Amino acid sequence: MCLAVPGKVTRIWRSDDSLMADVDFGGVLKEVCLEFVPDLQVGEYTIVHVGFALQRLDEESALETLALFAQMGELDLEFGDPWERAASEAGLPVDVVSKTEVRP
Amino acid sequence: MRYLDEFNDPQLAGRLVEEIHATATRQWSIMEVCGGQTHSIIRHGIDQLISDQVELIHGPGCPVCVTPLELIDKALEIASRPGVIFCSFGDMLRVPGSESDLFRVKSAGGDVRVVYSPLDALKIAVENPDREVVFFGIGFETTAPPNAMTVYQAARRGVTNFSMLVSHVLVPPAIEAIMSAPNCRVEGFLAAGHVCSVMGTDQYPSLVERFGVPIVVTGFEPLDILEGIRRTVHQLEKGEAHLENAYGRAVPTEGNPAARKLLDEVFEVTDRGWRGIGTIPLSGWRLAPRYRQFDAEHRYDVGAIRPEESTVCRSGEVLQGHIKPHECEAFGGACTPRNPLGATMVSSEGACAAYYLYRRLGHQPRAHEVSGRV
Amino acid sequence: MSDTAVDPAIWSCPLPLRDSPTVVMGHGGGGQLSAELVEHLFLPAFADGTAPALADSAVVTLGGARIAFSTDTYVVRPLFFPGGSIAELAVNGTINDLACSGATPAFLSCGFILEEGTELAVVGRVADAMGAAARAAGVRIVTGDTKVVDAGHGDQVYVNTAGIGLVPPGVDIRPDRAAVGDVVIVSGEIGVHGIAIMSVREGLGFGSQIVTDSAPLHGLVAAMLAVTPDLHALRDPTRGGLATTLNEIAGAAKVGVRMVEADVPVPSDVRNACALLGLDPFYVANEGKLVAFVPPEHAEAVLAAMRAHPLGAQAAVIGECVAEHPGMVVARTTFGATRVVDTPLGEQLPRIC
Numbered sequence: 001m002c003l004a005v006p007g008k009v010t011r012i013w014r015s016d017d018s019l020m021a022d023v024d025f026g027g028v029l030k031e032v033c034l035e036f037v038p039d040l041q042v043g044e045y046t047i048v049h050v051g052f053a054l055q056r057l058d059e060e061s062a063l064e065t066l067a068l069f070a071q072m073g074e075l076d077l078e079f080g081d082p083w084e085r086a087a088s089e090a091g092l093p094v095d096v097v098s099k100t101e102v103r104p
Numbered sequence: 105m106r107y108l109d110e111f112n113d114p115q116l117a118g119r120l121v122e123e124i125h126a127t128a129t130r131q132w133s134i135m136e137v138c139g140g141q142t143h144s145i146i147r148h149g150i151d152q153l154i155s156d157q158v159e160l161i162h163g164p165g166c167p168v169c170v171t172p173l174e175l176i177d178k179a180l181e182i183a184s185r186p187g188v189i190f191c192s193f194g195d196m197l198r199v200p201g202s203e204s205d206l207f208r209v210k211s212a213g214g215d216v217r218v219v220y221s222p223l224d225a226l227k228i229a230v231e232n233p234d235r236e237v238v239f240f241g242i243g244f245e246t247t248a249p250p251n252a253m254t255v256y257q258a259a260r261r262g263v264t265n266f267s268m269l270v271s272h273v274l275v276p277p278a279i280e281a282i283m284s285a286p287n288c289r290v291e292g293f294l295a296a297g298h299v300c301s302v303m304g305t306d307q308y309p310s311l312v313e314r315f316g317v318p319i320v321v322t323g324f325e326p327l328d329i330l331e332g333i334r335r336t337v338h339q340l341e342k343g344e345a346h347l348e349n350a351y352g353r354a355v356p357t358e359g360n361p362a363a364r365k366l367l368d369e370v371f372e373v374t375d376r377g378w379r380g381i382g383t384i385p386l387s388g389w390r391l392a393p394r395y396r397q398f399d400a401e402h403r404y405d406v407g408a409i410r411p412e413e414s415t416v417c418r419s420g421e422v423l424q425g426h427i428k429p430h431e432c433e434a435f436g437g438a439c440t441p442r443n444p445l446g447a448t449m450v451s452s453e454g455a456c457a458a459y460y461l462y463r464r465l466g467h468q469p470r471a472h473e474v475s476g477r478v
Numbered sequence: 479m480s481d482t483a484v485d486p487a488i489w490s491c492p493l494p495l496r497d498s499p500t501v502v503m504g505h506g507g508g509g510q511l512s513a514e515l516v517e518h519l520f521l522p523a524f525a526d527g528t529a530p531a532l533a534d535s536a537v538v539t540l541g542g543a544r545i546a547f548s549t550d551t552y553v554v555r556p557l558f559f560p561g562g563s564i565a566e567l568a569v570n571g572t573i574n575d576l577a578c579s580g581a582t583p584a585f586l587s588c589g590f591i592l593e594e595g596t597e598l599a600v601v602g603r604v605a606d607a608m609g610a611a612a613r614a615a616g617v618r619i620v621t622g623d624t625k626v627v628d629a630g631h632g633d634q635v636y637v638n639t640a641g642i643g644l645v646p647p648g649v650d651i652r653p654d655r656a657a658v659g660d661v662v663i664v665s666g667e668i669g670v671h672g673i674a675i676m677s678v679r680e681g682l683g684f685g686s687q688i689v690t691d692s693a694p695l696h697g698l699v700a701a702m703l704a705v706t707p708d709l710h711a712l713r714d715p716t717r718g719g720l721a722t723t724l725n726e727i728a729g730a731a732k733v734g735v736r737m738v739e740a741d742v743p744v745p746s747d748v749r750n751a752c753a754l755l756g757l758d759p760f761y762v763a764n765e766g767k768l769v770a771f772v773p774p775e776h777a778e779a780v781l782a783a784m785r786a787h788p789l790g791a792q793a794a795v796i797g798e799c800v801a802e803h804p805g806m807v808v809a810r811t812t813f814g815a816t817r818v819v820d821t822p823l824g825e826q827l828p829r830i831c
Contacts, residue, residue: 002140002165002246002298002324003756003830004354006107017257022685025754026105027747029685033223036249036363045107047301047354048754050193050830051221052250055301055360057107061352066110069327073119105750114740114812139831147758149815166831194756194827207824211500220755220828247830326813442823451831461818 004049006057007032009042023048107353111325120330121153124337128157132340133289134333135282135425137275138244138296139166139451140324146458148326158333161289161425162458164278164378165296167242167271168195168451169423172377173411175271176201180209181406182238182269189215189232191225192240198450202412222254222268229258229266238400241268246298248272248389249363252370255391255398269400270390273376275299276307277387281378282424283315289425292336294322294329297351304359308347316345323351370395379413379447380420419446422455429459436460511824535575537645544647546581548572549640555633557604560674561689564637565607567765570694571716572641573615577696578712578768580651580703581643586612588622588639593632604635615694617641643696648707655710656731660799661777663770665698665784666691666792668720669748672762676755676828684754686747693766698789702770705779711771718822719761723769724807725821728799731771735807737797737819756829761822771799 007023012034014020019034023046030051037053040046045057136142142162145151151160164170180201183190190206197206197218210216215235219225222239229237241251251268258266275296282288295308300321308319318339322332332350339345349355369392376388391399417439418432429435429448439445441457448454505515535548552568569586576583588608592601612619670691677686695714702709711731715723720742728735744759752759766789772780777795784790797809807819 002138002244002296004246004298004301004324005754006105008106017261018253026108026750027686028751028754030754033250033253035253036360036366038362047298049246049298050250051223052253054246054249054298054363055354055356058353058356062107062110065331065350065353066116069113069116069119069331072116072123105746105753108750108753112812114814117813143831147811147817148813149811149817150813152815153813168831193830195829195831197827198824218827243830441820461820 002049004047004054006045006047008045009034009040009053012040012042021053023053108325111323111327113327117153117326117330120327120334124154124157124330124334127334127341128337129341131157131159132291132337133159133161133425134292134294134336135161135163135290136294136322136329136332137163137165137279138294138299138324139169140298141294141296141322141329142166142455142458144324144326144329150326150329154330154333157337160333162423162455163282163293163425164381164423165244165275166447166451166454167244167247167273168199169419169447169454170273170378170381171196171199171242171271171447172379173202173413174377174409175269176205177409177411178401178404178406179240179269180204180206181409182400182404183209183214183216184212185214185236185404187236189217189228189235189237190240191217191219191222191228191237193220193242194218195451196240196242199447200444200450202410222251223257226254226258226263226266229263230261233265235265237266238404239266239268241270241272244273244275244296244299245303245367246296246301248367248371249302249360252366255370255395256366258398259395267398267400267403268391270371271376272371272389273378274373274387274389276311277384278378279311279319280314281381281384281387283311283317285424285426287426290317292318292340293320294332294336295319297321297323297328297355300349300351300355300359302360302363304364305347305349305355305357312345312347318345319347321347321349321351321355323354378420378423380417380423382420414445417446419448419454419456422448429456432456535579535581535641537579537581544645546576546579546643546645547640548575548579548642549638550575551636551638553633553636554675556678557600557635559678559690562692563604563607564635565604566611566690566692568637568639569608569611569615569617569619570692570766571714572639573617573694573696574714574766574768576641576643577694577699578651578714579645580649580699580707580709580712581645581696582700583615583617583641583643583694583696585643586617586619586639586641588619588637590622590624591632591636591638592624592626593634594626594629596634601635604637608637611694615696617694646703646707649703649709651709651712653711653713653727653730654732656727656733656771656799657710657773658733658799658801659774660710660733660771661774661795662724662735662737662797662799663772663777663781663784664715664720664742664794664796665695665768665770665790666766667743667745667748668715668764668767669744669752669759669762670767671716671765672719673748673751675763676751684751686751688745688747688751691764691766693789695766695768695789698768698784698787701783701787701790702780705783706773706776708776709770709772709780712768714766714768715764717763717825719759719763719826720769721758721760721807721819722821724797724819725805727769727771728807729805731799732804733799734801734803734805735797736800736802737807737809739809740812741794741796743792743794756831757826760819761826774798
C-alpha cells in the first residue's frame with residue numbers, strides 16, 4: 001500500500017479542482033495533485049503515491065542518514081572491539097569471552 | 105533518481121549488514137508491516153543477508169491479502185453489471201473471490217480498467233456521463249487521502265455517476281491484534297513509513313508501552329529497511345523498547361495535517377474484516393454519512409453475497425506470522441501461484457508466493473523455522 | 479507463433495482456466511496459458527507424425543534449401559505510439575523471428591483485417607509505415623490480403639505478417655540448443671518498448687522521451703554469425719520481457735540460467751518509470767533487442783561484433799547457463815542475495831503496494 005516515489009517539482013499550476021504540479025521522476029514527468037503539500041516550491045522534492053504528493057522530502061534528514069551509513073564500518077574498524085565482534089559472530093554472548101584471557 | 109539511488113547503494117548496504125551481524129547475539133523475530141516493504145525485501149533478497157540474525161515475519165500490510173472476501177465478491181458483482189466501468193489499482197485484479205476474479209469478469213465482457221490514481225477513475229466518470237463508474241478504494245492510510253480527495257472533488261463538482269467501493273484498513277489496530285494473539289512470535293516491528301508520512305508517529309508510543317516491543321518507523325529502499333532492522337536489533341539486544349523514526353526524511357512527527365483533516369471530513373472509523381484474520385474492531389475507514397451517495401455499497405444493492413473461503417487455506421495464520429507458508433498442507437500442492445487458494449499466494453508480496461519461489465530453488469527451511477520455537 | 483504485439487489496454491488473464499470453455503485474454507499472453515493452448519489444442523490438431531517445432535519460426539527443408547518460416551499477428555492498441563506504430567512491429571517482428579533462426583529474411587506477406595468505419599487515412603499511415611520499414615530492412619512485401627469486418631468486431635486494424643528467409647549452412651539456432659557453459663548476452667538496454675507504450679496508455683500516461691526500440695535485427699545477427707555459425711539460441715524478448723525469454727530457453731534446453739542483475743543494462747528513465755508504476759524492468763516488453771546463448775569459446779568475439787553494430791552498441795554479458803536448477807532462472811541481486819526470476823503468469827500490472 002505504500003509505493004510512493006520521490007520526485008522533483010518542476011512546475012506548479014491550478015486545474016479547475018486543485019493545485020497541481022508537474023513532477024520529474026528522473027526524466028519521467030507526471031502530473032501530481034499538490035493539495036496535501038500546498039506550500040511545496042518548484043525545485044523541492046516530494047514523495048508521490050497514486051498521483052498525490054504526500055510529504056515534502058527533507059534534504060537535511062536524508063543527508064544525515066546517508067552520512068550515518070557512510071560512517072558505519074569505519075568507526076567500528078577504528079574503535080570497535082574485534083573480540084566482541086568475533087564472539088558475536090560465533091554466536092556466543094559477548095560477556096562470555098574473557099577479554100583479559102584472549103586479548104594479547 | 106535522487107533520494108532513491110543513494111538508498112540503494114550496495115556498498116552502504118554491506119556496512120549495514122555487517123553492523124547487524126556484529127550487533128546480534130541471537131536471532132530475533134521482527135515483523136515488517138507493509139506489503140511494500142515485503143516486496144522490497146524479497147526483491148533484493150534482504151532477508152537472506154541477515155537470516156541468522158533476523159527472522160523477518162511478513163505482516164498483513166498488503167491490501168491484496170486482507171481485503172475481505174465479501175468485499176471482493178461485491179466488487180466482482182458490480183463489475184459484472186452492464187453499464188458499469190469498474191476501475192481498480194493493478195494489485196487487485198488477480199485476487200480470487202469465492203468463484204472468480206476481476207480478470208475473469210473482464211473476459212466475460214465486464215469493463216474493468218486499471219488506473220494509476222483514483223483521480224483517473226473520476227476523470228473516466230466525467231468523460232463517460234452515461235456510464236456508472238466505480239472505483240475500488242482499497243489500501244492503508246497512505247492511499248486514504250488520495251481516495252478521500254477524489255470523493256471530495258466528485259462532491260464539489262457535482263459528479264453523479266461516480267462511486268467508490270471502500271475498504272480501507274488501519275495499521276495500529278492490526279499491530280494490536282497481532283500482539284494480542286496468544287502465539288505471537290513478533291519481538292519488534294518495522295512500522296510502515298509512508299503510512300506515517302500521512303498519520304505521523306503519535307499512534308505508536310502507546311503500543312510500544314503496552315506490548316513492550318520496539319517499533320521503528322522504516323522506509324522502503326534496501327538501505328532504509330536494513331537501517332530499520334539495525335535499530336530494532338540494537339534495541340532488542342539492549343533489552344529496550346521504544347519508538348524510533350528511521351525514515352525522518354519522509355516522516356515528520358506530525359505526519360501530514362492537511363491530509364488528516366480531509367480524512368476526518370470524508371471518512372469515519374469502522375470495524376473491518378481482515379481476510380484470513382477476522383474482524384478487528386475500529387480497524388478501518390468507510391465513507392462518512394454525508395458522502396454516502398458516493399459509497400458503492402449503498403449505491404448498488406448487491407444482494408446476498410455468500411463468501412466461500414477455501415476451507416484449506418491458512419493465509420490468516422501466515423499473515424499473522426503464526427505459521428510459515430510451507431507449514432500449510434496445501435502449500436505447493438493444491439495451492440500454487442497458478443492455482444492460488446488464498447490471497448497470500450496471489451500477491452507478489454504475499455508470503456506464500458514469495459516462499460514458493462525460493463522453495464523451488466531448494467531453499468531448505470532452517471531447523472528453528474520448523475521447530476516452532478518461541 | 480507468438481503474438482509479439484504489446485496491447486496495454488487488454489491485460490491477459492493469469493489464472494489457469496483449463497476448465498474454461500471460452501478463450502480468455504491470457505491465451506494470447508505468450509505465457510503459460512498460450513503455451514497450453516498451443517500444446518493441447520493446436521498441436522494435436524495439426525499433428526502429422528513429425529515432431530512439432532515450437533520456436534518462433536520453423537526451419538523447414540524445401541527443394542534442398544533450408545528455409546525459416548514465421549508468422550505473427552499484431553493487435554496492438556494504441557496503433558500509434560512514441561517512435562512507431564503497429565506497422566514497424568509487424569514488419570520488424572516477423573523479420574526478427576526469422577533472424578532468430580539465423581535466417582536472412584527475404585520476403586513478407588501481410589494480411590489486414592480492417593474494421594468497418596476506420597478512417598482510410600489511418601490505414602494509409604499504417605501501410606506507408608510498413609512499406610518504409612520493409613524497405614529500410616531490405617525485405618520485400620510480396621503478397622497480401624485484406625478483409626473487412628463489421629464495426630465493433632475489430633480494433634481498427636489487425637495485421638498479420640508471415641515471412642521466409644534462407645538459413646545458411648552450418649547454422650542451427652534453436653532454444654533447446656542452449657547448453658551448460660553458454661554465455662548469455664543481451665543486445666542492448668531493456669524495458670524500452672513496454673514503457674513507451676505505457677506512457678500513452680490511458681490511466682497511466684506520463685511524459686517522457688522514451689520511444690519504442692522496434693528495429694530489424696537481421697543485420698546484427700549476420701554480424702554475429704560472421705564470428706561463428708555455431709550460435710546456440712537467439713530470441714527477441716517481446717511480451718513478458720527478458721525474464722520470460724530466459725525462462726523459455728532454460729525450460730526448452732533444460733539448463734539453469736544464472737544472471738547478475740547489475741549487469742543487465744536498463745536506461746535510467748525506464749528504471750524510473752518502472753519505479754513509479756511498481757514494475758520490474760525484467761518483465762517489460764522489448765522490441766529491437768535479442769538475447770543470445772553463445773558457446774563460451776566464442777562469447778568474447780561475438781560480444782565485440784555486436785558492440786561494433788549500431789543495434790548492439792550496448793550489448794552486455796548478463797549471465798551463463800549452469801547445470802544447477804535446470805529450467806529456472808536465478809539472479810544475483812545488487813546486494814549479493816539470490817532471487818528466482820520466474821515466468822510471469824500474465825502481463826505485469828502497475829501496483830500501489
